[in-house]
Amino acid sequence: MWGRKKETSKVEEEKKESPPEEKEEGGPKKETLEEERDRWKNLYYEAYADTQNLRKSLEEDHRQAVRYRSQGFLEKLIPSLDCLYIALQGECQGDEARNYREGFRFIYRQLEEALLSEGVSYVEPKEGDLFDPRRMEAIETVEGQGEPGHVVRLLSKGYLLHDRLVRAARVVVEAARKEAPAEEEKKEGSAPEKERRADEA
Numbered sequence: 752m753w754g755r756k757k758e759t760s761k762v763e764e765e766k767k768e769s770p771p772e773e774k775e776e777g778g779p780k781k782e783t784l785e786e787e788r789d790r791w792k793n794l795y796y797e798a799y800a801d802t803q804n805l806r807k808s809l810e811e812d813h814r815q816a817v818r819y820r821s822q823g824f825l826e827k828l829i830p831s832l833d834c835l836y837i838a839l840q841g842e843c844q845g846d847e848a849r850n851y852r853e854g855f856r857f858i859y860r861q862l863e864e865a866l867l868s869e870g871v872s873y874v875e876p877k878e879g880d881l882f883d884p885r886r887m888e889a890i891e892t893v894e895g896q897g898e899p900g901h902v903v904r905l906l907s908k909g910y911l912l913h914d915r916l917v918r919a920a921r922v923v924v925e926a927a928r929k930e931a932p933a934e935e936e937k938k939e940g941s942a943p944e945k946e947r948r949a950d951e952a
Contacts, residue, residue, distance in 0.1 A: 821869050822912050829918055833907050835859050874909030874920040876902045888919040892926035899927040 839856055843849045874886045880902045882889065890906055897903065902922045909920030 818870075819912055819915060821871075822915070822917060825866070825869075825871060825910060825912060825917055829910060832859075832862065835862075836907075870913045871917075872911045874911060874916075876905060876920055876922060878902055878904065882922070882924050886916060886919055888921050889924040890921045891923045893923055894926050894928050897925045899925050901925045 835855065836859065839852060839859060843852050876883070876887060879897065882900050882902060886909055887902070893903055895903060901924070903925050904923040906921040906923065910917045
């Protein structure tokens with residue numbers, strides 16, 4: 752009997768000791784699972800944010816591609832439009848030539864309407880307008896009576912596709928006037944006046 756009591760006491764001691772061990776093992780597992788949960792949650796939010804940013808970027812690229820889809824075609828068409836525009840400015844002799852010109856002018860207007868419907872507009876500076884290097888290209892400079900840095904003549908108009916410059920307007924620009932030698936002599940004094948001053952001295 753004495754021996755049974757001892758065995759029983761050992762079993763009871765083991766039972767008493769076992770719960771604390773389970774608590775010690777259960778604590779770290781719970782913390783580990785929470786950390787793992789938080790880590791995956793953060794990864795999910797990061798992946799979601801990256802996906803949204805990529806979607807917005809692709810949508811913006813698509814909008815830009817649709818908006819400026821006809822730019823390449825316009826760049827190829829501009830030289831022909833320039834030639835047709837110049838040809839229509841010439842004088843015609845004879846009724847037959849004038850009839851042809853009116854026909855070509857009608858075709859040119861149709862092309863203009865088609866381009867306008869695609870968002871194309873013109874850069875057409877007038878004589879006396881201030882030169883704008885963002886939208887104009889100075890092909891030539893001349894000295895005249897106008898203000899320096901202003902447009903003298905339009906050679907070929909520029910083209911805008913919505914807000915994007917496809918081809919700058921080509922213009923002749925007024926250059927700064929150089930002072931004439933006579934004016935310089937008047938400022939410094941003429942030769943006879945210089946001799947008279949030297950004699951007086």
